[in-house]
Amino acid sequence: MRLSQLLPTFTFLASALAQSSLTAWEQIHQTLNTYPLAIDFKNGPRFNDVFSQDAFANYTGPLANLQGIDAIRDSLLASVAGLATQHQLGTSVIDIDASGTNANSTTYFTANLVSVAGSTAGDFTVLFGLYRDDLVKSADGWRINKRYLEFMTPNLGNLTLG
Template identity: 35%
Template sequence: MNTELMALLDEKAIVDVTIRYATALDTKDWQRLRECFTPDAVARYGVIADCTGVDAIIEQVSDGMDYLAQTQHILTNHVVLLDGDSATCVCYLQAQHLRDNAKPSWNFILAGQYSDSLVRTGDGWRISERSLELWWTAGDPAVIARD
């Protein structure tokens, strides 16, 4: 296959992994989330938590989101750099969290940047390391605090 075409397909597959991650969060589909990471992945969620291993990542994320009524994670401005079977991807994040559908004004928004390291596996591209750099927040942080 043409090298340029392969690079475009790899870039699309990598962006698709990041979008699959966001969709998994918003649908609370923890199996889909598992498919975004290598088994030994590391996630650094800034002031929220650091996790090692896909099970720890899923536990952290699901524990922090299962009680929310709705979330919307929007990822943009993807920059992918390929290096054979390894890659990096940086993208912007804006995530809205709604605690109670009956009170849509009770929300919390955070924005920042994900920086990922990825590897090509037999099942496609997977995140091996993810870091969240938090840039700003708006709204009520109590929305994401567990009662």
């Protein structure tokens, strides 16, 4: 089976009724969990289900200080071009403010990157860290408005890939 045949349909995000039956915490968790699917399947439109239009992201290095969803999406997708990736999220703590319209979260991640092209084909990198996110609730649901990536341990493999 080809990877493209495994592409999730994301119908759960299209259903306002399904979203309305979730608690705010569950809705935020759903937003956070959509990110790995968007980047791993290189599905640009799904970034709209993760980030606010005016979002800011700092993934460090050449991916630092990305302003706006277009810059975030385009830079991240360019960074994984030629790579097969699998981002896995782990422990996540979500704190929603009293107004119910702002939240922050801290989420552990592991990212596996494998080169599938060129002279580095077969090389891999494993990244370990966490995302610190500020989220806002809009008419479209919860979206990340600010994201900061922090590496937690030495990364493994061919670090030029990540």
